[in-house]
Amino acid sequence: MKARVIITLKNGVLDPQGKAIEGALKGLGFDGVDAARQGKVIDLDLADTDPAKARERIAAMCDKLLANTVIENYAIDILG
Structure with missing residues (x-):
């Protein structure tokens, strides 16, 4: 099973990389x-076959390692 995690900064958190991108584009x-x-994307290949269980495991991965939940939000997409 494949999954994608999209991690973004929470609203109100300063984003110096985003400001640099904005300035460079201008x-x-x-x-x-x-x-x-600016954010990040993490693609995962999982042995799971149950999408609900995979989503739970990925959420645990995000909470423990992949995202800094104090300043970041994450979204999980199960791709198949």
């Missing part, structure tokens, strides 16, 4: 970008 002439936020 510097390259890409006008109209009001804001940019």
